[in-house]
Each structure stands twice: as structure tokens, then as C-alpha cells.
Amino acid sequence: MLKFEPAEVLEVFTDTVDTGLSGAVRARYNISQQGRRYESTGIFYPLDSNILQVPVLGEEVLACEFAGRNYYMSKLNRRNLRTTESNFGASAFRDVPPDTDFVYGKYFNPSSRVKKLLIREGDTIIQGRFGNSIRLGSNQFMTGSQDSRNLTESPNIKIVAGGFTRAPVYSENLESNISSEYLDDEKSSIYLTTDEYVPYQSVGVEPTFDNNPTYFKPQIILQSDRLVFNSKGEEGGIGIYSRDNVEIKSTGKVEIDSPTIDIGSITSGQAVLGNQDFTFLIDSLIDSKISSNESEIAEELVTSGGSPTPKSIELTKEIVRLQNIKDSKTYLSKKINVE
Numbered sequence: 121m122l123k124f125e126p127a128e129v130l131e132v133f134t135d136t137v138d139t140g141l142s143g144a145v146r147a148r149y150n151i152s153q154q155g156r157r158y159e160s161t162g163i164f165y166p167l168d169s170n171i172l173q174v175p176v177l178g179e180e181v182l183a184c185e186f187a188g189r190n191y192y193m194s195k196l197n198r199r200n201l202r203t204t205e206s207n208f209g210a211s212a213f214r215d216v217p218p219d220t221d222f223v224y225g226k227y228f229n230p231s232s233r234v235k236k237l238l239i240r241e242g243d244t245i246i247q248g249r250f251g252n253s254i255r256l257g258s259n260q261f262m263t264g265s266q267d268s269r270n271l272t273e274s275p276n277i278k279i280v281a282g283g284f285t286r287a288p289v290y291s292e293n294l295e296s297n298i299s300s301e302y303l304d305d306e307k308s309s310i311y312l313t314t315d316e317y318v319p320y321q322s323v324g325v326e327p328t329f330d331n332n333p334t335y336f337k338p339q340i341i342l343q344s345d346r347l348v349f350n351s352k353g354e355e356g357g358i359g360i361y362s363r364d365n366v367e368i369k370s371t372g373k374v375e376i377d378s379p380t381i382d383i384g385s386i387t388s389g390q391a392v393l394g395n396q397d398f399t400f401l402i403d404s405l406i407d408s409k410i411s412s413n414e415s416e417i418a419e420e421l422v423t424s425g426g427s428p429t430p431k432s433i434e435l436t437k438e439i440v441r442l443q444n445i446k447d448s449k450t451y452l453s454k455k456i457n458v459e
Contacts, residue, residue: 126150126196127183128211129175130161132225143172145192147183148211155213164190176224178206202297203230203249235299252281255301259316269336274315282307308344324371377459394452406446413439 131146141163148154148161164183166172173194175181181192195205208222224230234251244256259274283299283306303309303320311318317333318341351358360366368374383391392398413435420432445451 178208
């Protein structure tokens with residue numbers, strides 16, 4: 121029969137290439153080894169080497185001995201805090217003053233801005249110490265006074281890195297130590313929802329996809345400062361398919377580069393290159409047309425005795441228009457550049 125006993129973590133073996141120690145801790149049992157000297161304490165190994173929650177100094181882990189080897193599992197949740205559960209001195213007959221400046225590890229330093237994630241009925245949550253989490257939840261909490269729809273089947277997955285600084289959306293306590301996901305406050309997020317309105321703020325452009333509170337269909341929202349899709353397989357690729365619109369907008373440059381670019385599934389010709397040779401050709405054609413119009417106007421004036429005719433007036437307007445096209449190069453796109 122295994123007996124578990126709390127043990128205080130005294131040292132954590134991280135950043136080591138020694139696979140025999142990686143993830144292990146030095147710890148002291150709180151009861152059976154109370155007050156034992158550091159040199160006489162033992163090494164404890166993760167009970168499960170595939171799913172590992174690394175403790176920090178001073179935290180208490182549930183520990184046991186099996187076949188002469190010490191093991192530890194999850195840390196003891198004494199105070200339900202957001203980043204650390206350190207209880208320094210728990211295994212050494214030592215009362216630690218509340219204003220003591222603790223060291224939690226070689227470089228780990230808990231952030232005071234990170235809040236615990238709001239837990240809702242039925243949720244499965246993995247929450248790190250750094251404002252990162254995975255929630256396997258649903259939109260059922262909106263049922264009732266906030267939403268009249270049947271939300272029994274409304275699963276969602278929300279993956280967040282760099283969040284949890286805001287109080288829950290429906291909380292009146294803005295200084296609460298509890299937080300919920302809020303897309304605009306998060307640094308990097310992936311939301312997979314099935315029956316939920318997710319407000320988001322488009323940056324600098326007006327989206328075609330209407331961000332309205334009546335859209336409750338399945339959707340995936342990715343948000344970060346930079347998104348990189350890197351397909352590295354020789355026979356791989358990236359496919360974007362849609363039964364409706366496909367929208368690409370940017371406040372900067374949109375660049376498409378490839379040895380061959382086909383627009384349309386069946387291509388029958390090449391795109392025109394608007395370079396100096398092309399502009400020289402177009403300008404020459406315009407000059408030729410202007411010269412032709414001027415000759416026709418002269419003939420019209422001779423025939424009419426110098427008085428403008430309807431034809432000469434139209435030809436004159438056409439010359440003005442052609443000259444404007446030549447000067448302003450309106451036949452060249454201001455947005456699209458071709459290599």
C-alpha cells in the first residue's frame with residue numbers, strides 16, 4: 121500500500137542534460153523527516169514522466185516511496201493561489217516571517233499580474249503559472265438570463281498565452297484575483313467555438329466578416345502580433361478553401377511570391393507587366409492618337425470656316441482625357457505590383 125506524505129521542495133533539477141535527474145527534485149518529508157539536515161534529504165522523481173508539473177522551491181508535493189525509490193506528484197494546493205504555493209519551512213520546524221524575500225528558483229519569478237482563471241461548471245482546465253492556459257469548456261454558462269438559446273451542446277477550446285489580467289466579463293469586482301478569457305487583452309490566442317459570439321477588434325481595416333453578436337456558428341479565431349504558417353514538406357502545402365468569401369486585408373504590404381502564380385484554375389495567358397517598356401508603348405499609342413485627333417480637328421475647322429463643330433469639340437475633349445491618362449498613368453495600379 122502506498123502512503124503519500126507532503127514533502128517540501130528544496131531543490132529542482134531543471135536545465136540539465138542528465139536525463140536521470142531532469143525533472144527530479146530534492147525534498148524533505150514534512151512529518152517523517154521534519155527538521156532533517158539538507159544533506160540527508162533524498163531525491164524524488166516524477167510519478168509520471170510524460171505529464172509533468174514542475175514545482176518551485178518551497179512548494180509542497182505529495183510524495184511516496186515505492187521499491188526503494190522516492191516519487192512525487194502534484195503540488196499541494198494549500199491556499200489556491202495563482203502562481204505559487206510555496207510554504208517555506210514547512211519541513212524544518214521554522215516559522216518564516218511574512219515579509220521574507222523568498223527565492224523560488226534560479227530564475228523563476230512569479231508575476232503579480234497573472235490571475236487564476238475563472239472556473240465554470242464542467243470545465244477541464246490546464247493553467248500554467250505564466251498567464252497561459254487551455255480550457256476545455258462550453259458556452260453553457262450563458263444559459264438563462266443572459267441567453268435564451270439552448271446551449272447544452274456548445275463545446276469550446278480556448279488556448280491562451282499571455283492573458284488573465286482582466287476580471288471576469290460579468291464580475292462586478294474589477295479588482296478580483298480571478299480572470300476570464302478576453303481576446304483583446306491576450307497576447308496570443310486560439311479560440312475554437314461552436315455556439316458562441318466572440319468579440320474581436322480588427323486592426324486598422326474594416327473586416328468583411330461582420331463582428332456582430334448574432335453569429336453563433338462554429339468558428340476558429342487566431343490572434344497574435346504575428347502569425348506564421350510554415351509548410352516545410354516537399355509534398356505538403358497550404359490550402360485555403362471557402363464556400364463563401366475569402367478576405368485578405370492589410371494596412372501594410374501584401375506580398376505573394378512564387379515561381380509561378382496562377383489566378384484562376386484555367387489560365388490562358390500571361391499578366392501584363394507595367395514596366396518602363398509598357399509605359400513607353402502606351403504613351404506612344406496615346407501620342408499617336410492625340411496627333412491623329414489634332415489632324416482631324418484641323419480638317420474640321422477648314423471645312424467649317426474656323427468654327428468649332430460637334431466633332432471637333434468631342435475630339436478636343438478626347439485629347440484632354442488622353443493627355444491626363446498619359447500624365448497621371450491611370451492605366452497602372454496604385455496597389456498591385458508585378459515582378
